[in-house]
Structures are given as structure tokens and as C-alpha cells.
Amino acid sequence: MTPVNPEVERITLKHILASIRSVLNLEKGVFFTFKEFLLKPKKATEEYLFTTERKKYMDPIKYSFLAVTIYTLIMYYFVDMENMFPTSPFGKGNSETDKFINEKIGIMMELMSKYMNVIMLLSVPVFAFFTHLIYNTRLKKWYYMEHVAINLFVAGNYTFLCIPFLFLYSFNGNLANTLITVFTMVYILITFKYIFSLDWKNGILKGSLITVMSYLSYMIITSIITAIWLIFSLAVK
Numbered sequence: 144m145t146p147v148n149p150e151v152e153r154i155t156l157k158h159i160l161a162s163i164r165s166v167l168n169l170e171k172g173v174f175f176t177f178k179e180f181l182l183k184p185k186k187a188t189e190e191y192l193f194t195t196e197r198k199k200y201m202d203p204i205k206y207s208f209l210a211v212t213i214y215t216l217i218m219y220y221f222v223d224m225e226n227m228f229p230t231s232p233f234g235k236g237n238s239e240t241d242k243f244i245n246e247k248i249g250i251m252m253e254l255m256s257k258y259m260n261v262i263m264l265l266s267v268p269v270f271a272f273f274t275h276l277i278y279n280t281r282l283k284k285w286y287y288m289e290h291v292a293i294n295l296f297v298a299g300n301y302t303f304l305c306i307p308f309l310f311l312y313s314f315n316g317n318l319a320n321t322l323i324t325v326f327t328m329v330y331i332l333i334t335f336k337y338i339f340s341l342d343w344k345n346g347i348l349k350g351s352l353i354t355v356m357s358y359l360s361y362m363i364i365t366s367i368i369t370a371i372w373l374i375f376s377l378a379v380k
Contacts, residue, residue: 171198171199171200172201173201173206173209175199175200175201176200176201176206176296176299177299177300177303179200180296180297180299180300180334181300181304184297184334184337184338185337185338185339185340187200187296188293188296188338191203191292191293191296192285192289192292192293200296203291203292203293203295203296203299204295206295206296206299207264207267207295207296207298207299207302208264209299210298210299210300210302210303211264211299211302213303213306214302214303214305214306214309217306217309218309218312221309221310222309222310222312222313262361262364262365262368264295264298264302265364266357266360266361266364267291267294267295267298268291269357269360269364270294270298270353270357270360271287271290271291271293271294272287272290273353273356273357273360274290274293274294274335274353275287275290277349277352277353278290278335278339278349283339293338297330297331297334297335300330300334301326301327301330301331304326304330305323305326305327308322308323308326324358328354328358331350331353331354331357332346332347332350332351332353332354333346333350335349335350335353336349336350
């Protein structure tokens with residue numbers, strides 16, 4: 144039996160309760176990070192990037208992965224996905240090959256819609272490139288990795304905020320997809336408008352450009368994944 148080191152704190156109920164309090168703490172941690180980036184995105188961004196107040200915020204990688212993990216678990220265990228695509232978006236093929244391709248692409252599209260926020264999280268480096276390109280100015284030059292960090296926080300927040308929409312999949316998959324897409328685009332536009340202190344005209348212009356470029360990237364990534372999935376499915380048929 145390994146001897147107990149008296150310098151190491153033992154795991155007790157008090158220790159567990161302290162861990163729970165640290166998670167639920169509104170002064171730092173998950174809830175604090177969510178609240179600050181939702182209500183005060185500019186202040187939260189500047190505190191995290193440029194001050195010693197950074198320690199109050201959850202690490203952006205852990206934060207975004209926590210959001211996606213909760214989102215995915217709720218989607219997997221609590222959401223009825225049968226109504227995601229009430230009708231096939233590819234029509235009906237006559238040949239066996241057409242039917243096979245339609246079936247595989249339908250399955251892939253269902254998975255893409257189901258895990259859209261997961262794919263968007265994996266696309267954060269691409270989104271960060273666009274925000275670095277569009278929002279950097281002579282007076283406000285941020286490093287690329289600083290854009291990655293802020294995009295991770297933003298992705299974590301819109302993932303948490305999209306969770307209530309998941310339950311709409313049980314009733315109307317097309318409506319759920321539309322609401323999640325529109326809400327995410329509007330949230331990104333407004334959040335970056337405040338983070339970079341833009342007026343509404345420039346905020347809408349640059350935000351619209353970011354959302355369009357981001358969703359084009361998302362569609363390219365999903366198209367590549369779908370093509371690989373289809374080629375693999377045909378190869379093993």
C-alpha cells in the first residue's frame with residue numbers, strides 16, 4: 144500500500160463542495176466567463192488579453208470544449224432527431240447507386256446539422272484568420288493567437304446559448320437549423336461590434352462579412368468531409 148503523504152490534501156466532502164463552488168462561482172470560472180462575454184464582451188476581451196485579471200476567466204480552450212461537450216451530450220441523449228430532415232433534400236433516385244448515395248449524404252447532412260457547433264469550433268482557426276484580417280487596424284493590432292482565444296470564447300458562448308434550440312429538433316428540424324444558424328450569425332455580428340468598439344454601420348458591414356466568410360468556410364469544410372465520407376462509403380460498399 145502506498146504511504147499517505149501528509150503534505151497532500153485528502154479528497155473529502157469539503158474538497159468536493161469547494162470544487163463545485165469554484166465551478167458555480169460568478170466571480171470567476173465558467174459562469175463568470177459566460178456572463179462577462181455575454182454582457183460585457185469588450186471589457187472581458189481586454190481583461191483577458193491585456194491585464195492580470197485574466198486569471199478570473201476560464202481558459203478559452205477548456206471553456207469552448209466544455210460548451211461543445213454539454214451541447215453534444217444533450218443532443219445525443221435528449222433530442223429526438225427523426226424530424227431533422229422530414230423529406231430527403233436530394234430527391235429520389237431510381238437506381239440502387241442513386242438510392243445509396245442519397246442515403247449516405249442524408250446521413251452525413253444529419254450528422255453535420257446535429258454537430259454544427261462542434262464543426263464550427265474546429266473551424267475557429269479559420270474564423271480567427273478572418274477576424275484578424277478584417278478587424279485589425281493601425282491602432283488596434285492583435286496577434287493572430289489573440290484572435291484565436293477570443294473566437295474560442297465567442298464560440299463557447301454561442302454554443303451554450305444555442306442549447307435551448309436543440310429541443311426544437313424533436314418537432315421541426317428545419318426550423319431548428321434555421322434558428323440556430325440565424326442566431327449564431329447575429330450573435331457573432333453583435334459581439335464583435337462591441338469587442339472592437341465599432342459604430343453600427345461598420346459593425347454590421349464587417350460583422351456581415353465575417354459571418355458570410357465564416358459560413359462559406361464552414362460549408363467548404365463540411366463539403367470536404369461529406370465527399371470523403373461518400374468516397375469511403377462507395378469504396379466499402
